[in-house]
Amino acid sequence: MAVVERRQGLLAGAPGRKPGARSRRVTVTLVLALILLFPVIAIPIFQSYAYVMQVGMLALMWISMSSSWNIIGGFAGYISLGHGVFFAIGGYSAGLALAHWEISPFLFLPIAGLAAMLVGFLAGLITLRTRGPAFIVATIAMLFLFLLWFDNWEFIGGSSGLDLPLVQIPVQWLKVPFYYAMALSAIGAVYLSHRVAHSKFGLGLRAISQDETKAEVAGINTRWYKVWAFALSAFFIGTAGAIYGYSLTHLRPLTFFAIAVAARMVLMAIIGGRGTVAGPVLGAFLIIGVNEFAVRQLGQSELNIVFTGLILVAALLFFPQGIVGSLRKAGRLPAFLDWD
Amino acid sequence: MDWLQILVLGLLLGGVYAMMASGLTLLFGVMRVVNLAHAAFILVASYLTYVLFESLALDPIVSLVITMPLMFGLGVVLYLLLFPRLEDNPRYVEMTVLLTFGLALIVEGLMTYTFTGIFRSVRPEYASTSITVGEIFMPTSQLYASLISFALLFGLWSILRFTRTGTAIRATMQNRAAAQIVGVNVRRVSALAFGIGMALAGAAGSLLSFMFPFFPARHWQWIALLLALIVLGGMGSIKGAVIASLLLAVASAVVTDLMGPTWSPITFYLTLFLILMIRPQGLFGVKVRL
Numbered sequence: 232m233a234v235v236e237r238r239q240g241l242l243a244g245a246p247g248r249k250p251g252a253r254s255r256r257v258t259v260t261l262v263l264a265l266i267l268l269f270p271v272i273a274i275p276i277f278q279s280y281a282y283v284m285q286v287g288m289l290a291l292m293w294i295s296m297s298s299s300w301n302i303i304g305g306f307a308g309y310i311s312l313g314h315g316v317f318f319a320i321g322g323y324s325a326g327l328a329l330a331h332w333e334i335s336p337f338l339f340l341p342i343a344g345l346a347a348m349l350v351g352f353l354a355g356l357i358t359l360r361t362r363g364p365a366f367i368v369a370t371i372a373m374l375f376l377f378l379l380w381f382d383n384w385e386f387i388g389g390s391s392g393l394d395l396p397l398v399q400i401p402v403q404w405l406k407v408p409f410y411y412a413m414a415l416s417a418i419g420a421v422y423l424s425h426r427v428a429h430s431k432f433g434l435g436l437r438a439i440s441q442d443e444t445k446a447e448v449a450g451i452n453t454r455w456y457k458v459w460a461f462a463l464s465a466f467f468i469g470t471a472g473a474i475y476g477y478s479l480t481h482l483r484p485l486t487f488f489a490i491a492v493a494a495r496m497v498l499m500a501i502i503g504g505r506g507t508v509a510g511p512v513l514g515a516f517l518i519i520g521v522n523e524f525a526v527r528q529l530g531q532s533e534l535n536i537v538f539t540g541l542i543l544v545a546a547l548l549f550f551p552q553g554i555v556g557s558l559r560k561a562g563r564l565p566a567f568l569d570w571d
Numbered sequence: 572m573d574w575l576q577i578l579v580l581g582l583l584l585g586g587v588y589a590m591m592a593s594g595l596t597l598l599f600g601v602m603r604v605v606n607l608a609h610a611a612f613i614l615v616a617s618y619l620t621y622v623l624f625e626s627l628a629l630d631p632i633v634s635l636v637i638t639m640p641l642m643f644g645l646g647v648v649l650y651l652l653l654f655p656r657l658e659d660n661p662r663y664v665e666m667t668v669l670l671t672f673g674l675a676l677i678v679e680g681l682m683t684y685t686f687t688g689i690f691r692s693v694r695p696e697y698a699s700t701s702i703t704v705g706e707i708f709m710p711t712s713q714l715y716a717s718l719i720s721f722a723l724l725f726g727l728w729s730i731l732r733f734t735r736t737g738t739a740i741r742a743t744m745q746n747r748a749a750a751q752i753v754g755v756n757v758r759r760v761s762a763l764a765f766g767i768g769m770a771l772a773g774a775a776g777s778l779l780s781f782m783f784p785f786f787p788a789r790h791w792q793w794i795a796l797l798l799a800l801i802v803l804g805g806m807g808s809i810k811g812a813v814i815a816s817l818l819l820a821v822a823s824a825v826v827t828d829l830m831g832p833t834w835s836p837i838t839f840y841l842t843l844f845l846i847l848m849i850r851p852q853g854l855f856g857v858k859v860r861l
Contacts, residue, residue, distance in 0.1 A: 308662075308665075310669065312672065357848060360847075360848050361847050361848070363664050364664050365851055367605070367668050368798050368802065368843065368847065369844065369847045371607075372795065372798070372799075375840050376837070376841070376844065379836060383834070490791055494672065494676060497669070534680060534684055536676050536677075536683070537676070539673075540673045540675070540679075540680060543669065543672070543673035543676065544653070544670060544674065544677070547666055547669055547673065548653065548670075551666065
């Protein structure tokens with residue numbers, strides 16, 4: 232039944248048919264302009280320019296990751312705690328291309344994304360044979376298997392890591408290219424998420440998340456839908472990993488495979504609203520904001536992970552549909568946040 | 572190394588694994604909750620044992636008397652605070668997995684904050700001695716831990732088999748709705764099961780504290796191992812968990828012998844992966860639609 236309701240919402244969401252369409256277009260243009268001009272605007276405003284650019288890059292990175300995760304975790308309802316694997320595949324494939332063939336990771340981005348997607352496709356073929364809690368457990372096992380493999384693979388430096396050459400740019404502007412590359416990744420991820428939400432494919436995924444058996448009876452090839460959703464969700468996590476790894480200049484397996492990385496993507500999507508387009512973006516902004524505030528006030532500490540956990544528990548108990556989901560249910564979702 | 576030796580070492584370790592896994596699988600059986608925080612709570616008990624040992628020189632085996640009831644209480648309180656609220660959620664199982672994932676993060680962060688990330692271990696006298704029976708060599712610590720684990724497992728079995736509460740727990744495991752119909756207070760049983768599971772985690776923590784060095788983030792390795800055990804045994808089957816623990820402990824001892832200790836965790840991850848793909852219900856699990 233809920234599928235039908237959503238479908239009606241979906242049809243009404245076609246351009247020009249919905250009262251909020253214009254305000255949404257204005258919002259999108261404004262947000263895009265802000266993202267692209269931010270490095271220029273920030274020059275006179277902020278003293279610590281490099282820090283601001285770094286935070287901006289991280290925010291865009293997490294938007295890229297949580298929006299991508301949302302395709303399988305939100306639309307299809309298959310919660311993966313193993314998406315750190317794709318982050319690592321992106322980071323390491325671009326890092327190896329740079330270290331061995333001197334290809335700039337910025338040019339390598341599409342290939343890093345495709346590499347992550349390929350691994351996602353193969354991993355999806357296997358893990359998606361399971362459902363519900365068994366799937367969650369399988370994705371955790373996938374994460375640990377890859378970590379063990381990367382930790383002991385001499386070619387990529389094992390657990391001690393792989394060093395990358397520095398970018399030859401004046402230190403002051405060092406963060407700017409990373410920022411723009413990450414912006415590209417984030418915009419791509421949100422656009423993909425939007426396209427999926429508005430397609431027959433996305434409708435199928437939603438049907439799967441509501442009731443998989445009924446979806447199958449209705450003629451949806453659930454297996455392929457799920458595997459493709461899993462593969463698609465890997466792409467922009469891979470590109471984000473490539474850019475992030477390059478910005479660190481040193482790749483270590485644990486940077487990418489840390490369970491906290493996978494946890495954050497999930498947390499952001501849940502806080503913002505699983506299965507919505509705007510939710511993961513909003514969640515990423517919120518969590519990065521709160522995190523930077525906490526780091527500034529309390530200093531970098533282990534309490535950060537405590538906050539992550541506390542927010543996750545609180546969100547699950549008190550508003551499992553997230554900000555966007557809860558607002559929509561209450562009929563109070565402002566038009567500029569309704570990107571579906 | 573001699574095969575008999577590997578078998579004995581594997582079985583000793585398997586005993587401890589069995590106790591850790593039985594708590595986790597009991598929880599799944601009664602509540603359909605995969606408690607990703609189980610290993611984090613095991614480490615809480617390890618740190619508690621560590622503090623008791625360092626401050627009062629309390630023997631880690633004796634500190635079971637403290638850690639078990641404390642963890643039991645914590646389990647009941649956590650259950651009552653967190654789980655009844657989620658009961659009506661249509662995505663209950665997923666929600667609870669994420670919830671316990673959040674709990675694990677909180678516990679890990681608090682442990683790192685309090686005890687820092689460095690390795691700790693509890694070193695009573697028997698931690699560095701060994702017993703030799705004929706040709707077979709046994710570390711005293713593992714022997715003790717294994718004996719206590721089997722004793723506790725026997726205790727758990729007796730409770731489930733011979734007491735009224737145990738019958739109620741088993742009934743709930745078989746069919747929650749039907750148990751409720753015949754008058755079992757399912758919520759009370761769940762709270763109790765959570766408590767028992769946590770008490771076993773407490774005991775496991777005290778025993779692990781002198782068997783292996785520990786640090787807060789270690790619990791992810793332990794939970795992956797425990798998940799492999801309960802998935803192989805069939806989720807919700809205590810008998811299965813015990814048999815799977817003994818099997819996999821021996822298998823990992825063989826892998827360690829052949830390929831070195833770095834690769835021994837792969838036994839568990841691969842098993843977990845393969846069983847989920849090939850036979851999701853495990854050895855003794857009932858084929859439930861999750």
